[in-house]
Structure formats: structure tokens, C-alpha cells
Amino acid sequence: MSLPLEGVRVMDMTVVWAGPYCTTLLADLGAEVIRVESIQVFGPSTRGSIARPSKEMVASLPPFIGGMPDRDPADRPWNRHPLFNAHARNKRSMTVDLLRPEGKEIFNRLVAISDVLIENNPTETMTKLGISYDELREINPGFIMLRMPAYGNNGPYQNHRSLGIHIEGVIGHSLLRGYPDLEPTANTQVYMADAAAGVGGAFAVLCALNHRRQTGEGQLVELSQAENAAPYLGQAFMDYTMNGRSQSTSGNRHPTALQGVYPCLGEDEWVAITIFDDRDWELFCEAAGNPEWAQREELATHESRREHHDLLDSLIGEWTRGRDKREVMSLLQSHGVAAGAVMNQRDAFEDPHLLARAMFEQATQEDVGTHLYPRAPFKMSRSDVRIRRGPVTLGQDNEYVYKTLLELSDEEYDELVSAGHIGTEYAEHVE
């Protein structure tokens, strides 16, 4: 069965994670997503942190930004990054230098035959490139443009530089997570705002496409990554507006249940357990073989157990410590108690449930070979959502875009190659 977005062409000028995740999801549903890249400029934290990292640099970086196959940058490191390849399925890539008039001309011709442009750069980047929605609409009246600035395209924050982690700090998420007994410095950087912006932006594009089908009208959509992620903190948000309270982190605890992450057999092995109510506690005790420690007076009611949560955590931890995390999970779940093994990256690839649901699909790309990649995070009974193309390499679809879509002659194409617009490698001067 055909995919719902077949026939929708998306120009993709996104960087880092938030924007690219948006176009990944649109591509999963069948949109033709064309990454508009340049061999004259290296996009920030997108196909890696610099164009040609040394072997030593690659060796020194943490896995997700240094873990290219064999820790070897090889000839084209920009095609080998886990940072990028993780989300680059089902897309196409063309290269063009938008800072030169003939590049801009190519860009405009592509606008004329596309439906959507998506970007998530600092506001001034589009201005510098001379790209504005008003002009795009003149070229293509039904055109849709999605802009995804960190904070907004107006006001004093419009050019503020940030990654997802900084956005989370601004909307209050960073202070809502972490250990209650340690300072917020004692934590890891997370990128929840990127995930939120990616899927939020993809949903926004569908809204605009539906509106266009109804009215024929295109439009400019602005998704502030901060404002888009803030509703995810709805309970803390409403607690402030209702009660004037700025919540602080409660670690792994739950507002009404008993909950924690407990050590298991082996090194750095953990299980997460949530006991919602009295009935769950009975089931938990039954699964644990009704141990004596569970009969303590302090643990008699759900309320008293919540009051003595520290004590309870240490007792549950004593019980889980000598047990395998998957055994604890299965045992508790077989008694109807919510529990889950904390799965590292290897565990995920070996998990029988993810395997049974084919969460990983094989894909091939010339500079990394054949590997398993996570598929779209949803299943559809009729649309054939799957990885149709492996992670796109730089300029992989130049021929298709220039010759098939824009109908350039071989001669014109070759001229743009020599002029440094078309290529599959970054120019020598690019860092």
C-alpha cells in the first residue's frame, strides 16, 4: 500500500537533531525529503562536529559522537556518524552553495516544484541566505515553510545559540530532573526538547498540509523549540500557575506511587519498579515470597510506605541486588506488578520483545556497510512504513535532483560540479 505522504516533496535545511528528526518522520510516511546541503559549509553538529576529524579526535569522543565504524573517520567521515546516520533513513541529499546567485537560482527552482521547506537554524541564518517566506510564496503560492528556532523568530532571543539541553534549562526541565540530594551539576545532558521539536514539527507540517488541501493556501509555521516542549511539563507548569510552587526534582519517584530504580546482579545492572497502590503491594509481596521485611509496621499502608520511601527503597534494593534484572522483571510482571529491566544499548538489540516486533531493520550504505537501524516508532497496518533507504550520504542524489527533477543538461550539471556546488565531499577549506 502507498504511504500517506507520497507525492509530498520536502526541502530539508535542518541541522543537529531536532529538525532532522522532523524530516525523518515525514520521510517515514512517504514524503520525498531532500536534504539541501552545501559542500562549502559544514553544518553544526549534524554530520559530525567538524568535517575531517583526526583519528585521535574520533577516538577521544563518547560513542554517539565518535563511534563511527571501527572508530575510523576514513575518507568521508560525514557519512559515517552515528550522530547523523541514526536519523538519516529514507531521505535524499543534494548539494548547492546558497551564498552564490546561481546556487540561489537552483534553490528557487526546487522551491517551485516542492511543497514544504523546513529549517531549524538561528533566525539570522535564513536572513543571511536571503530566504524569506514571502519570497518563497511568490515562487510557489501554496508553499509551506516550517521554521523551528530555539526560542522564537522575534524578540531578544531570536539569535540565541543553543542545543536542546540549553532549551530544557530555560523551560525548567533541567531543575525537574536529577538527584534530589545532589546539585544539578551531577547529571547527564539530555535532549528531550529535540525529540519534542522533531515530532511536533512533523505534526505541524501535517496540519499545514491538511489546511492546504482544504483551502489551497500555504503558510508559514513557526515552532519555538522551547514553547513546544514546555507543555510536556504540564503538571509542574500548572502547579506553578495554580499554587505558585516551583517544583524541584523528585529523582525517580512518582507523585502517588512507590517507585524506584534498584540494583541487580552484576555491574551496573538495574530494574525500575512502580507499585501504584495497595493491591500492587500485595502482588509485589506475593512475587517476592512474602518476605519478613515486607511485614514491618512502617510498611503497613500505601500512605505509610510513601512516608518511609527511603527505607522501602533500601529493602527492595536488598531484595533485587542478588537477582538478574530480567528475572526480576519477568517475575514481577508475571504477578501483575509494573517492572522493567533498564536496558543498555546491547540489551535493546537482544530484547525478545523488540525482536518480535521487528524494531530494528537492516539497511545498507556505501560508507558504513550493512547494519541494523531503529525503524519508525509506530506501526501501521496498511501503510508500508519501513526503512526504504539507508542513511543518506552527502550529495547522494545530486543527479536525481539536478537532472531528473530540475531537468538540467549534462553540460549544465558539469559546470555546477566544477563551480563547487555539486559534489559528494566537502571542499578542502571546510573545517
Added chain:
Amino acid sequence: MAPMALSNIRVLDFTQTIAGPYCTKLLADYGADVIKVERPGTGDGARSLGPFPKDEPHPEKSGTFLHLNTNKRSITLDLKTAQGQQLARELASQVDAVVESFRPGTMDQFGLGYDALSEVNPALTYTSLSNFGQTGPYRDWRGSEVIFYGMGGELFSTGVAEKEPVKLGGTVGLYQAGVMAAFATLGAVLGSKADGSGQHIDISLMEVQTGSIDRRMSMLMAYQYNGEITERVPMGEASGAGGYPAGVYPCEDGFFQITGGGKYFERVRNMMGNPEELSGEEWLSPAAQADEDMQGLFEAYFYPWLLDRSKHEAWSQAQASRVLCGPLNTMADYLNDETFRGRGAFEEVDHPVAGSFTYPGRPFMMDASPWSIRRPAPLLGQHTEEVLTELGMSNSEVESLRSEGAI
């Protein structure tokens, strides 16, 4: 009034608590007609979740429920009765999408599963949100936000090495699943409006984490490529830029976060007014970024610079030098920020029982078909008669259903 983007879409909503209701809220806030089916008597379980004004629980005053159910209409139906099921089927025949978040198999027991409803409405998009999906060995297992994040996402690598892994704030993972469901649902509706065929969408809250751009996919690929496991590493080391400064640092009135190492170091130096001792070319070499003595010297300038400034002052001065950074705001800081207030990021919503409060506003702005709050979250069963009358029922039929307890 400007047209709304999804004004041609009608949704029958059987979801509860957080993930499902956030999905249908997004659809409703952009214009879909969402009919929320609640259990007679108690309604959506979120009605009992806080926060409540003055911490006094009340089924019409739950901050969680009020936030997640704007623009929806509520009807009560007892899905355990034949009449309730029949009404649900009739409603399902008139909508574009059904969204449900019961345990897998429950809707089938009510005679309201995908197969049954697609028979009365072949164009129907039917979205199921569940803990682990509609198939597979964990299908019937129970879950919670930390469990989905632990089994599916990057809980393992979040926190510090000496302690247990620590989850994200609030119930972020549930919201993520809700938006993913809204995206997939709307995608399928667009497909079905074009060719007349519906389908069943299966959203697993665990898999939304596995397929998340928030580190999980990239860390999975690092394992695929090299067999490397990502452990819990300190703030700075995972910043992507390498070197220093990177991470969270104290400032005058709290904490400030900065990613300024490696190729960004020059900007940080500039931010501090280019102190003479840090001015040499050697500071820009990769070696400097790995040199502990130089880091110590740098910090002798950097810490006092930050401690002299509020997080907001530091933010604006650092941004003048294009440094990747931001304050660690409290909810009070964020909600009182003049820029976000000025942009209209928050929305004042008046509710007949709970009163007037500030709610999270639009997630994105559409020029031609803007987001708007047309009505506050519904009272339990507020629209039962209205919706059944639209179905073509007379007042006496509605009355007899009520007396029989079906509504």
C-alpha cells in the same frame, strides 16, 4: 475567526490519563472536533491527578486534566453495557479517527476493536496507544513512565556513574508518545481522506523511546557500529564539543549551563572580555582543551565571572558572543520571562468550576490557521446530550438511556 487547520476532522477519543489525551488535545487545539468518551461516575483517571488549586482534590479541578483536555467535548458512556457499546459504534461510524489507550484486547471485548469498527467505517483511522504495543511477549505487561524510559530509552546512560540511573522530569515520556500518536494519526487520516481506506496504528510507549532522537537512536547506532556501550558520563563529556567549559556551573543566583569547549572556546574567551592571560593562540589548540593546568587557569577566570552574574545576565552577555548556553530556570523564572510572555507562549483559560489559570500555550504558530482555545476542558459528561442529539436522538431516547445507566 480564522479557519482552523483540522476543522474537517472528527475524532472519537477513548483515551485516559496523559499520553492519549495529549494526542487528542493536539488534534483538538488545531481544530478537530474531539469527542471524549468517559466512564460514568469517575471519568478519566486524570481527574484525580494533581496538581489541584490549594491542593484540594476535585474532579473538575485537576491541573493535569484541565491542561490535557482543552477544546474537547465530554460524553459519558458505560462501555460495559450493550447500549453503551452500540452508541460508541454509531459514533465511530461518523468520525475520521478513533484513539484509544486501553490495555490491548479491552476494546475487542467491548466489541469496539479495530476489526469491528472498520466494518462500520472502512475509512476509519484507529490508533491504539499501549505500554508495549498490540503484539509481542510484553503485550500485556504493566508499565510506568520510568519503565518505558528504562526499557526503551536512555535511562541507563542518564545520571552519574556512582548512583542509580535517573529519569527525566515529570512524565515527559508520556507526552512524547502522545505527540507521536497525533502525528501518525493525522498522517493516516490524510491518507484515508485521499483514498478512502482506514488502518490500525499501533503505538508502543516503550518503542517511542527506542526510536527517539534524544540520544537513544545514536547510541544504538554506536553499539551497532562498534559494540560500544554508552555509560553514565558527566555533563561536559557528552556535550559534543569536547573540552571546557561544558556542563552546568554555579552563578550568582543559581546555575548556568554552557557548551563552550573545542571550536567554541574563542567565543567563551570573548564573552569574558578576552582576559590577557587567556589571550594567546595556544589557547585555541586541541592540546589546550586537554591540558588540566590550562583548564585550571581558565576556571580561575571563569568561575568568578559567572558567580558575579545572575543567570539572566550571564545568558545575555554570553549570547552576545554567540556562546551555546542557557540558564537553569525554575518554573517561576520561565513563566515570568518577559520574552515568552510577550510572544504569547502562555494562555489564560477560564473554566466554570476551576476558575481562571495560565495554561501552556500553542506548541507552534500557524499564520493562516492558528491554534486557539475555543473551550476549556469539559465537565464530566457535559456534552452527552448535545452529541447524542447530533446523532439524531430525541430527548426522550436520551432520557431513557440515562435512566438505564448507559450514559
